[in-house]
Amino acid sequence: EAQVTQNPRYLITVTGKKLTVTCSQNMNHEYMSWYRQDPGLGLRQIYYSMNVEVTDKGDVPEGYKVSRKEKRNFPLILESPSPNQTSLYFCASSRLSGDPSYEQYFGPGTRLTVT
Amino acid sequence: QQQVKQSPQSLIVQKGGISIINCAYENTAFDYFPWYQQFPGKGPALLIAIRPDVSEKKEGRFTISFNKSAKQFSLHIMDSQPGDSATYFCAASIKSNYQLIWGAGTKLIIKP
Numbered sequence: 114e115a116q117v118t119q120n121p122r123y124l125i126t127v128t129g130k131k132l133t134v135t136c137s138q139n140m141n142h143e144y145m146s147w148y149r150q151d152p153g154l155g156l157r158q159i160y161y162s163m164n165v166e167v168t169d170k171g172d173v174p175e176g177y178k179v180s181r182k183e184k185r186n187f188p189l190i191l192e193s194p195s196p197n198q199t200s201l202y203f204c205a206s207s208r209l210s211g212d213p214s215y216e217q218y219f220g221p222g223t224r225l226t227v228t
Numbered sequence: 229q230q231q232v233k234q235s236p237q238s239l240i241v242q243k244g245g246i247s248i249i250n251c252a253y254e255n256t257a258f259d260y261f262p263w264y265q266q267f268p269g270k271g272p273a274l275l276i277a278i279r280p281d282v283s284e285k286k287e288g289r290f291t292i293s294f295n296k297s298a299k300q301f302s303l304h305i306m307d308s309q310p311g312d313s314a315t316y317f318c319a320a321s322i323k324s325n326y327q328l329i330w331g332a333g334t335k336l337i338i339k340p
Contacts, residue, residue, distance in 0.1 A: 117271070144326055153237070155317060155332040156272070163326070171327070203271050207326070215260050215321055217328065219271025 115140045119204050119220035126194055127228055134189045134223050136204030143209040145187040146171070146217070147179065149200040156203070162187055163209065194227040201225075232320050234331025242339050247305040249334045251318035254299065258320040262328070263292065263303050266315045275316070276303070308338045 117138045126132055138145065146161040148171075158171030162181040176198055178190040187206075191198060201224050205217040233252045241247045251261075262277035278285045278292040278301065285292045291304040305312055318331040 153332060155234070156330040158327065161327065205271070209326060215262065215277070215326065215328075216274045217272075219273065221269070222271055 115218070117204055117206055117218050117220035119202075119223050121223060122221060123224045125226045125228065128195055129193050132191050132194060132225075134191075134202060134204075134225070136187045136189065136220060137185050138187075138204075138206040138218070139185065140206060140208075140218065141184065142206035142218070143184070144217075145181065145204065145206045147177070147187070147189045148203045148205065149173065150203060150222075151200050159189070159202075194225075196227050199225060199227050232318060232329050232331045234318050234334060236334060237332065238335045238337070240337045240339060241308045243308065243310060245308050245338075247308045247312065247336055247338070248302055249316055249318070249336070250300065250302045251320075251331050252298075252300045253320050253329075255320070255322070255329075256299070257322050258329075260321040261292070261294065261301050262319050262321075263290075264317045264319065266317065266333075268314075272317055305336075308336075310338045310340050312336065313338050 120135045147159040148156040150156050157173045159177050160179040162168045168179050203222050204220040207217045235250050263275045264272035265275040266272040276287050276290050278294050280296050289306045294301045316334045319328040321328050
């Protein structure tokens with residue numbers, strides 16, 4: 114089954130404790146992206162990657178890191194989480210060519226609470 | 229310039245009625261306009277999309293209307309059903325950079 118998986122689904126942590134949210138896709142997609150979803154603000158892009166070893170900042174990258182060492186994986190790293198990073202996080206992937214080439218496939222989300 | 233403005237923030241429609249959600253944009257370089265549907269506890273999923281060379285696209289009960297001169301597009305859900313209750317996001321993209329610019333979302337509730 115074609116899918117994007119994220120782990121963990123729920124995470125409660127304390128300020129300053131480093132954490133990683135994993136994301137993996139099995140569709141051989143070139144493009145991967147991380148979003149955060151907050152009420153009234155919709156989806157805001159944190160980072161994206163158009164290929165292995167190629168990453169770029171989205172609209173809200175402060176406080177986050179990513180890496181793309183393999184095509185299928187795109188982990189999101191919070192080196193020193195703060196309460197304002199409490200949010201619902203989504204990983205997404207898509208192809209970069211073909212038609213339709215823009216459809217983004219989303220993971221199930223990770224609910225992060227930083228106390 | 230990069231924003232997509234979506235309205236209303238929430239919408240309650242009776243079963244069998246027509247649900248209408250509107251979006252407006254400024255950047256005339258946008259060339260792809262999708263709508264995503266999100267159920268509680270799930271990630272968004274592509275519902276329907278349109279390109280600016282057509283004024284309307286219909287898939288079952290879902291229709292996108294696109295007005296290029298007004299820089300607006302809307303989603304119409306005909307014969308709305310309780311199973312359509314979800315959050316709907318409009319978005320826009322420029323082909324050259326693949327990034328989607330998202331609206332804030334509309335929470336739709338269909339009353340039985």
